[in-house]
Amino acid sequence: DVIKFSYPVAEDSTMGQTVNKFAELVEAKTGGAVTVKAFPSAQLGNEIQSISAAQGGIVEAAVTTTAGLAAMVPEFDMFNAPFTFDSYAQLDAVTRSAVGNDILAKLEPNNIVGLCYWDYGFRNITNNKRPVKTLEDVSGLRVRTIQNAVYIDSLQAMGMNPTPLPFPETFTALETGAIDGNEIANDVTRAGSFFEVQKYLTETRHFTTLSVMYVSKKLWDGLEPAEQTAVREACLETSEFNRQIINDGAQGTLDFLAEKGMQIDEIAPEELARFRTAVAPVVEKINARFDPAFVQAFQAEVEANKGN
Amino acid sequence: MTTLFQLYLRLLKGFIVFCLAGMVVLVFGNVVLRYAFNSGLTMSEEFSRWLFVWMTFVGAIVVLHENGHLGLDFIVNALPRPLRRLCLVLAHGLMVYATWLVLAGSWVLVSVNRNSYAPATGLPMSLLFGVGLVFGLSTAAILLWRIWLILTGRLDRITIVDEEAAALHQAGVK
Amino acid sequence: MTLLIFLGCLLGGMAIGMPIAYALIMSGIGLMVYLDFFDAQIVAQNLLNGADSFPLMAVPFFMLAGEVMNTGGLSRRIVNLSVAAVGHVRGGLGYVAILAAAVLASLSGSAAADAAALSAILVPMMVRAGHGPGRSAGLIASAGISALIIPPSIGFILLGVVGNISITRLFIAGIVPGILMCGVLALTWMLVARHDRVEPLPRAPRGAVLAEARAGIWALMLPVIILVGLRMGVFTPTEAGVVAAVYALFVSMVIYRELKPADLYPVFLGAAKTTAMVMFLVAAAMVSSWMVTIAGLTDQIAALTAPFAHDPRLLMLVVVALVLVVGCAMDMVPIILILFPVLLPGVKAAGIDPVYFSVVFMIATAVGLLTPPVGSVLNVVAGVSRVPLTRVIGGIWPFILAQLLVLALLILFPAIVIVPAGFISGQ
Numbered sequence: 001d002v003i004k005f006s007y008p009v010a011e012d013s014t015m016g017q018t019v020n021k022f023a024e025l026v027e028a029k030t031g032g033a034v035t036v037k038a039f040p041s042a043q044l045g046n047e048i049q050s051i052s053a054a055q056g057g058i059v060e061a062a063v064t065t066t067a068g069l070a071a072m073v074p075e076f077d078m079f080n081a082p083f084t085f086d087s088y089a090q091l092d093a094v095t096r097s098a099v100g101n102d103i104l105a106k107l108e109p110n111n112i113v114g115l116c117y118w119d120y121g122f123r124n125i126t127n128n129k130r131p132v133k134t135l136e137d138v139s140g141l142r143v144r145t146i147q148n149a150v151y152i153d154s155l156q157a158m159g160m161n162p163t164p165l166p167f168p169e170t171f172t173a174l175e176t177g178a179i180d181g182n183e184i185a186n187d188v189t190r191a192g193s194f195f196e197v198q199k200y201l202t203e204t205r206h207f208t209t210l211s212v213m214y215v216s217k218k219l220w221d222g223l224e225p226a227e228q229t230a231v232r233e234a235c236l237e238t239s240e241f242n243r244q245i246i247n248d249g250a251q252g253t254l255d256f257l258a259e260k261g262m263q264i265d266e267i268a269p270e271e272l273a274r275f276r277t278a279v280a281p282v283v284e285k286i287n288a289r290f291d292p293a294f295v296q297a298f299q300a301e302v303e304a305n306k307g308n
Numbered sequence: 309m310t311t312l313f314q315l316y317l318r319l320l321k322g323f324i325v326f327c328l329a330g331m332v333v334l335v336f337g338n339v340v341l342r343y344a345f346n347s348g349l350t351m352s353e354e355f356s357r358w359l360f361v362w363m364t365f366v367g368a369i370v371v372l373h374e375n376g377h378l379g380l381d382f383i384v385n386a387l388p389r390p391l392r393r394l395c396l397v398l399a400h401g402l403m404v405y406a407t408w409l410v411l412a413g414s415w416v417l418v419s420v421n422r423n424s425y426a427p428a429t430g431l432p433m434s435l436l437f438g439v440g441l442v443f444g445l446s447t448a449a450i451l452l453w454r455i456w457l458i459l460t461g462r463l464d465r466i467t468i469v470d471e472e473a474a475a476l477h478q479a480g481v482k
Numbered sequence: 483m484t485l486l487i488f489l490g491c492l493l494g495g496m497a498i499g500m501p502i503a504y505a506l507i508m509s510g511i512g513l514m515v516y517l518d519f520f521d522a523q524i525v526a527q528n529l530l531n532g533a534d535s536f537p538l539m540a541v542p543f544f545m546l547a548g549e550v551m552n553t554g555g556l557s558r559r560i561v562n563l564s565v566a567a568v569g570h571v572r573g574g575l576g577y578v579a580i581l582a583a584a585v586l587a588s589l590s591g592s593a594a595a596d597a598a599a600l601s602a603i604l605v606p607m608m609v610r611a612g613h614g615p616g617r618s619a620g621l622i623a624s625a626g627i628s629a630l631i632i633p634p635s636i637g638f639i640l641l642g643v644v645g646n647i648s649i650t651r652l653f654i655a656g657i658v659p660g661i662l663m664c665g666v667l668a669l670t671w672m673l674v675a676r677h678d679r680v681e682p683l684p685r686a687p688r689g690a691v692l693a694e695a696r697a698g699i700w701a702l703m704l705p706v707i708i709l710v711g712l713r714m715g716v717f718t719p720t721e722a723g724v725v726a727a728v729y730a731l732f733v734s735m736v737i738y739r740e741l742k743p744a745d746l747y748p749v750f751l752g753a754a755k756t757t758a759m760v761m762f763l764v765a766a767a768m769v770s771s772w773m774v775t776i777a778g779l780t781d782q783i784a785a786l787t788a789p790f791a792h793d794p795r796l797l798m799l800v801v802v803a804l805v806l807v808v809g810c811a812m813d814m815v816p817i818i819l820i821l822f823p824v825l826l827p828g829v830k831a832a833g834i835d836p837v838y839f840s841v842v843f844m845i846a847t848a849v850g851l852l853t854p855p856v857g858s859v860l861n862v863v864a865g866v867s868r869v870p871l872t873r874v875i876g877g878i879w880p881f882i883l884a885q886l887l888v889l890a891l892l893i894l895f896p897a898i899v900i901v902p903a904g905f906i907s908g909q
């Protein structure tokens with residue numbers, strides 16, 4: 001079997017390396033019975049289009065952010081809630097927990113099989129107006145975001161003016177000043193050359209860009225049980241590789257951005273508490289949509305892994 | 309039957325005018341809101357895009373009926389009549405086949421997306437893809453009717469009327 | 483083999499009389515069958531997603547702005563102002579045509595509509611003044627295609643979306659080459675019209691010029707609003723389109739009072755239908771390009787251009803020649819959708835700036851609108867001015883030569899595009 005794997009970013013990005021690692025592992029673990037042909041840069045469609053494509057089986061695999069998948073399985077929004085995770089270790093522990101797998105399993109009735117979680121990294125605020133160190137500093141900033149209610153509500157709750165904008169339009173909008181800032185992973189600020197048009201970066205880590213790697217049910221049902229196990233293992237093993245290259249590259253990316261002239265700031269812990277207070281109603285609103293027992297289980301996992 | 313179809317076409321034309329007007333209001337409204345009130349409607353981008361998709365495919369039905377899709381009609385129109393009819397039947401047969409695939413594929417999309425909702429407006433995604441069914445059924449009817457006309461000898465030439473015609477009309481040339 | 487299947491279905495479909503959009507879908511289906519990867523969802527999903535794009539919404543907005551300008555009296559006032567300003571110069575009506583085209587070009591998005599509006603008023607005037615009808619119509623047709631180079635431009639919007647290039651940058655990069663095209667046309671007109679026995683119009687009194695200027699200033703404000711708004715980041719290209727449309731509606735309904743509420747329905751319907759035609763083609767092209775990606779055809783085509791890759795100028799020359807030849811038989815939108823995405827990777831690999839390439843590609847495509855047998859601007863001008871097509875063709879060739887000269891200049895000296903574009907965009 002050949003897995004046509006669709007993903008939205010360039011091949012030399014961390015996600016591109018992750019997909020290539022997955023291809024390598026799948027081929028090794030199945031002795032070449034299953035191979036992966038990757039199509040980067042949204043050649044076969046953007047994130048949302050890839051979901052439909054995999055549901056119908058015209059592509060066999062894709063990776064989509066939990067923000068994009070929340071339209072289908074709203075429980076993914078628990079991962080999207082702002083300031084939920086302090087560290088990658090905490091995040092990874094929750095994604096590998098029983099409750100993390102329960103959410104993945106909710107994809108299956110929609111004709112896709114979620115195999116595991118990969119990541120693009122924490123999202124941070126960049127802008128052209130002023131250094132951001134306090135809650136007041138973000139107030140009134142026009143910030144590009146994606147079309148997701150949790151994202152929009154959270155940024156609004158912090159006092160920003162969120163503007164959902166297609167990715168290809170973002171650079172020019174920042175360049176001409178149609179918007180002031182962006183909230184995105186540092187790797188993307190680097191890969192998309194946003195440092196050319198943005199002065200300030202603050203490590204707010206307000207969202208994660210957590211993503212799910214999934215395959216079409218059509219492919220899954222056609223695989224031998226041993227092959228299924230191999231592919232799932234390959235996904236999980238790749239997730240460790242994915243986290244490792246994100247961690248390994250983090251400092252280098254920051255140094256690179258600083259060298260390109262960006263001013264890089266942190267939020268002090270007591271100030272971070274004010275951010276959390278500001279978004280508390282949004283988090284409450286998210287959780288109110290789900291089964292309380294489920295929410296509790298998720299929260300328990302988050303708490304148990306605090307300080308990891 | 310023909311008057312009923314004419315009525316249907318008028319309805320479609322009214323619908324695409326509504327879509328375009330809606331897009332103008334939503335997108336312009338958002339520019340005004342952004343500068344006058346420092347806010348914006350988050351559903352505006354998404355809903356105007358949906359209007360755009362609907363306008364495109366419902367408009368494409370009207371354009372097909374008016375022979376407005378671009379093509380190289382000068383080649384087939386230079387052929388002798390029997391050959392020309394053969395080509396037209398073949399072309400329309402293949403177009404019906406393509407339309408069938410659009411219909412079948414849209415049906416798949418509507419059904420796989422029955423649990424998916426648009427992020428900003430919360431409208432069901434099936435509504436977006438449903439326009440494929442409207443487009444497929446309507447154009448299939450037009451194309452099959454044309455094949456019938458060609459086979460019975462009442463149609464042997466299709467002359468494309470495109471934006472040229474629109475421009476001429478606008479300048480007052482009949 | 484995959485390339486042959488793709489081209490065979492596409493060209494065969496067009497030859498037997500299918501609309502190009504359907505022929506594109508057939509070429510996608512042909513590849514599906516050949517690769518033994520058949521699924522109706524591929525056709526439907528790519529078709530429906532193909533139109534789902536916010537940047538492409540600039541297309542209907544600029545179409546609407548163009549329709550409103552032509553029916554609402556904005557275009558006519560621009561022509562009147564040009565006549566009052568330079569009509570008394572020897573051969574001046576030719577310069578009027580070029581000047582008016584240059585301004586109109588920067589307003590509406592559609593070359594055919596602009597050429598229609600210009601030729602309806604100017605060709606009869608030029609013939610009355612003593613210029614040959616074929617030459618007059620030819621000049622207006624060739625001035626009209628500057629609509630696609632001077633921003634805004636439907637062509638640049640499509641190029642930007644298809645090639646993932648900033649539309650704002652393309653708009654800004656088009657300004658200088660567009661003005662250059664108008665300048666070279668004016669020189670050509672000076673040469674070919676110098677022996678015409680013409681009666682220049684009497685010089686308009688200063689008061690009349692001022693009156694026309696006062697009436698025209700509302701129309702002239704439009705390009706200023708669009709370009710300044712884009713450059714200063716007040717809005718995105720899509721928003722610029724809607725601002726242009728709303729402004730044109732405001733001026734023609736409230737200031738000029740030429741557009742009545744009853745005219746709105748046909749104006750909106752016209753813009754919606756033209757948009758549907760363009761967008762259905764865009765959507766159909768997504769079906770074939772998805773299969774082209776799966777089949778790995780882009781690599782094969784990039785390999786075909788590889789022999790020229792060592793010499794960027796030679797590569798540009800080959801590409802321009804290809805576009806000009808295809809442009810004889812095909813309209814602008816399908817050329818952009820079919821040729822641009824397959825040529826772009828090879829061009830980038832040769833180290834050519836994509837914005838520069840887009841501008842040159844756009845000019846070559848625009849020249850195709852003037853060349854028979856399929857030249858929509860040529861046909862529109864002949865139709866509106868009621869001059870036989872053969873006479874227009876007889877009159878247009880010096881101007882086509884002039885445009886080719888501009889292309890040659892841009893290939894030889896890419897700096898003509900790159901330097902001012904960087905300067906204006908502040909880079």
Ligand code: NA
Pocket residue numbers: 586587588589590591628629630631632633634635
């Ligand atoms: Na223009």
Ligand code: NA
Pocket residue numbers: 809810811812849850851852853854855856857858
């Ligand atoms: Na032509």
